[in-house]
Amino acid sequence: MALRSRLRHALGNGELRLVYQPQVDTGSEDIVGMEALLRWEHPDLGPISPAVFVPLAEETGLIVPIGEWVLRTACRQAQEWEQRYGLRLRLGVNLSALQLMEPKLPATVFRALQETGLDPALLELEVTESISIKAAPNLVENLQALHRMGCGIAIDDFGTGAASLDYLRKLPADRIKVDQSFVRNIGVDPDDEAIVRATIEMAHRLKRTVVAEGVETEAHLAFLREQACDELQGYLFCRPLPVVSFERLLAERQ
Numbered sequence: 001m002a003l004r005s006r007l008r009h010a011l012g013n014g015e016l017r018l019v020y021q022p023q024v025d026t027g028s029e030d031i032v033g034m035e036a037l038l039r040w041e042h043p044d045l046g047p048i049s050p051a052v053f054v055p056l057a058e059e060t061g062l063i064v065p066i067g068e069w070v071l072r073t074a075c076r077q078a079q080e081w082e083q084r085y086g087l088r089l090r091l092g093v094n095l096s097a098l099q100l101m102e103p104k105l106p107a108t109v110f111r112a113l114q115e116t117g118l119d120p121a122l123l124e125l126e127v128t129e130s131i132s133i134k135a136a137p138n139l140v141e142n143l144q145a146l147h148r149m150g151c152g153i154a155i156d157d158f159g160t161g162a163a164s165l166d167y168l169r170k171l172p173a174d175r176i177k178v179d180q181s182f183v184r185n186i187g188v189d190p191d192d193e194a195i196v197r198a199t200i201e202m203a204h205r206l207k208r209t210v211v212a213e214g215v216e217t218e219a220h221l222a223f224l225r226e227q228a229c230d231e232l233q234g235y236l237f238c239r240p241l242p243v244v245s246f247e248r249l250l251a252e253r254q
């Protein structure tokens, strides 16, 4: 059977799950948030990389029902953790172009928040910069509506798209996530270091906060601390974790 028809059954068969990667405050290294990341474990094929199945879900339109499931599941989880551990952690959820173009996106998010009781201020929607604003009808309107609802907006993969500055200017973004391709080259490529430094500086002048993605080494950490990057995400702190492992981490930190 082709992968795309297997994917069609994945949601109903309970083969999809979410893992959560902590985001830490640069100064204290306290966990301040997490990004929900989708995983697919096929009973016969084993784990299938999101780099393979997310594009497939986008091509087939399956990303819309899958994305709704992601939103509801992640919001329910964040609300449960807030109650159980008394921690107000921000929840990052990735949205695809197709979801962002749907006129009903704000209603879908509103329903997920209502059904789960999660504070909209704790939900941050991540919009990847690879989406063309011009080619995505409703994108700006949808993000404005979500922002009015009280949700945060983050620009994901910042610096890799063709229109980073246009994104900053036109979207109601609170945060930018510096792409890991730049972070990886800290200590390696002076040009990429200069880009990271300038991105943080620009974001701060625009009153946006900055998260660095893909922080893997002490050298990355030292540089990002020196540049006053607000928050960090990466294997140096933690890999994306299944629910039980994330709970163990929260219980330890309490």
Ligand code: G
Residues within 6 Å of the ligand: 036, 037, 038, 039, 049, 050, 051, 054, 063, 067, 070, 094, 095, 096, 240
């Ligand atoms: O977790 P990992 O680095 O393997 O994810 C690979 C890609 O899949 C990333 O670009 C990430 O943004 C995307 N991705 C992960 N989870 C989701 C999701 O729930 N929705 C969408 N649209 N993309 C996701």
Ligand code: G
Residues within 6 Å of the ligand: 021, 037, 094, 156, 157, 180, 213, 214, 215, 216, 233, 234, 235, 236, 240
């Ligand atoms: O595209 P997006 O930023 O949404 O996806 C984040 C992806 O980056 C996740 O799939 C996650 O597994 C991956 N990731 C998170 N931390 C690190 C890291 O330190 N190094 C690398 N190489 N990948 C990471």
Ligand code: MN
Residues within 6 Å of the ligand: 035, 094, 126, 156
């Ligand atoms: Mn992301």
Ligand code: NA
Residues within 6 Å of the ligand: 156, 157, 158, 177, 179, 180, 213
């Ligand atoms: Na990214």
